[in-house]
Amino acid sequence: MKFEELKDIVRKAGIAGCGGAGFPAYAKLDKRADTIVLNCAECEPLFKVHRQVLEKYAYEICYALDVITKAVEAEQFIVAVKGEYKATVEAVNAVLPQFKNGKLSLLPEVYPAGDEVITIYETTGRVVPAGNIPISVGVTVFNVETVYNIYKAITDGEPVTHKFVTVAGEVKNPQTFYVPIGTTFEDLIKLCGGVTREDVRIINGGPMTGFFGTKYDVVKKNTNGILILPESNPVVARKDININVGVTRAKSSCCQCHMCTDLCPRNLLGQPIKPNEFMKAVLTGKQNDIPVLVDAMYCVSCGICEMYACMQGLHPRSLIAEFKMNMRAEGVKLTPHTKPGKVHSQREFRKVPMNRLKERLGLTIYDVEAPLVDDVVKPKKVKIMLSQHIGAPAKLAVKKGQHISVGEVVGECINDALCVGVNSSVKGKVVDANDKFVLVDVD
Numbered sequence: 001m002k003f004e005e006l007k008d009i010v011r012k013a014g015i016a017g018c019g020g021a022g023f024p025a026y027a028k029l030d031k032r033a034d035t036i037v038l039n040c041a042e043c044e045p046l047f048k049v050h051r052q053v054l055e056k057y058a059y060e061i062c063y064a065l066d067v068i069t070k071a072v073e074a075e076q077f078i079v080a081v082k083g084e085y086k087a088t089v090e091a092v093n094a095v096l097p098q099f100k101n102g103k104l105s106l107l108p109e110v111y112p113a114g115d116e117v118i119t120i121y122e123t124t125g126r127v128v129p130a131g132n133i134p135i136s137v138g139v140t141v142f143n144v145e146t147v148y149n150i151y152k153a154i155t156d157g158e159p160v161t162h163k164f165v166t167v168a169g170e171v172k173n174p175q176t177f178y179v180p181i182g183t184t185f186e187d188l189i190k191l192c193g194g195v196t197r198e199d200v201r202i203i204n205g206g207p208m209t210g211f212f213g214t215k216y217d218v219v220k221k222n223t224n225g226i227l228i229l230p231e232s233n234p235v236v237a238r239k240d241i242n243i244n245v246g247v248t249r250a251k252s253s254c255c256q257c258h259m260c261t262d263l264c265p266r267n268l269l270g271q272p273i274k275p276n277e278f279m280k281a282v283l284t285g286k287q288n289d290i291p292v293l294v295d296a297m298y299c300v301s302c303g304i305c306e307m308y309a310c311m312q313g314l315h316p317r318s319l320i321a322e323f324k325m326n327m328r329a330e331g332v333k334l335t336p337h338t339k340p341g342k343v344h345s346q347r348e349f350r351k352v353p354m355n356r357l358k359e360r361l362g363l364t365i366y367d368v369e370a371p372l373v374d375d376v377v378k379p380k381k382v383k384i385m386l387s388q389h390i391g392a393p394a395k396l397a398v399k400k401g402q403h404i405s406v407g408e409v410v411g412e413c414i415n416d417a418l419c420v421g422v423n424s425s426v427k428g429k430v431v432d433a434n435d436k437f438v439l440v441d442v443d
């Protein structure tokens with residue numbers, strides 16, 4: 001398949017990254033890449049979706065990786081998967097010999113192996129300079145389900161309408177479902193048999209990078225899972241932060257022990273981010289320490305500093321995130337470095353083991369299988385958001401009262417912007433439509 005043809009198919013199918021920020025996949029197809037990496041690190045504790053999808057569709061995913069590799073004229077594709085995911089590794093090994101430019105790379109069971117800059121280092125040994133994207137070192141990284149969606153688009157012309165989602169924590173039967181996009185979290189929880197206790201919070205995403213959600217939130221193209229945790233769980237306590245209180249606590253309790261910086265995965269890869277220095281600027285009131293503040297912009301919110309490293313229970317990640325948001329609002333942009341930093345000599349010994357992380361966050365008891373359920377779920381109603389990706393939202397393309405079918409365009413792609421279209425995930429009647437979402441009663 002030709003490069004432009006693939007790019008066009010991927011864009012028309014509305015494919016955006018099925019995790020993280022939901023970057024439009026067509027915009028990642030780049031002929032400067034010599035290596036395509038499939039990211040199956042799945043390092044958010046308790047989530048199983050990536051490894052399950054790769055195990056089930058190993059051939060289809062490797063087939064699509066092969067098509068991408070050839071279309072962008074790269075030399076190879078690498079399937080990066082944790083050695084711990086034995087069934088997935090077995091499934092990949094069974095099909096990989098059919099693809100002569102594909103190979104397997106086993107990742108360690110640490111957090112955050114799935115930060116793409118870390119995945120690239122672990123699989124290729126290349127270090128992405130701070131503030132740059134993977135293509136700066138000749139690599140493009142794709143999420144497992146994104147590549148599965150590319151497979152469906154290139155073989156059947158199928159647009160993105162459904163999403164694999166793990167539901168874990170305090171529910172009767174933790175499972176992974178294949179649901180129409182726009183399904184509410186309330187419906188997902190019901191599918192698991194309901195919650196097992198009343199005093200729970202819903203986390204949209206994983207324990208490390210997710211954020212509080214409600215039962216009215218809906219599945220989007222980048223929803224990998226939701227987590228139901230009791231109010232008393234350490235994850236809830238650490239996420240439940242008031243920024244002003246966080247600043248006061250930093251001023252009174254940060255002892256400058258340096259642990260947050262010692263364990264910061266980006267710092268260990270030679271990037272200039274130093275959370276302890278940022279906290280020092282907060283606690284001393286030296287918010288004009290420009291180099292420290294500029295370096296804080298390289299934080300990727302992995303959460304290691306505040307969810308694991310800081311023994312005082314402080315919130316370097318959240319304070320940095322607030323600072324970054326304010327800087328962006330002022331138009332301050334990240335300056336890309338031209339050269340990679342020096343990888344820390346102690347990096348190998350400072351990786352955070354997953355079991356230790358789960359234990360510290362009180363998650364070990366929830367680490368159960370969450371099997372992938374084959375049946376496609378049919379909710380009564382779906383709310384399909386027009387912005388499910390980074391870039392410009394899709395433009396409303398349906399009217400209230402209109403009958404629509406599965407796959408029909410409900411949000412048009414804006415061609416001269418970073419954007420992908422949005423397709424209906426169900427057959428039904430549009431009961432509300434505006435520039436934010438389309439609400440559909442399912443037939």
Ligand code: SF4
Nearest residue numbers: 254256257258260310
């Ligand atoms: S780990 Fe906590 S106490 Fe230590 S320097 Fe970082 S924020 Fe301060």
Ligand code: SF4
Nearest residue numbers: 264299300302303305
């Ligand atoms: S969240 Fe903390 S540990 Fe992670 S990159 Fe930012 S400063 Fe480093």
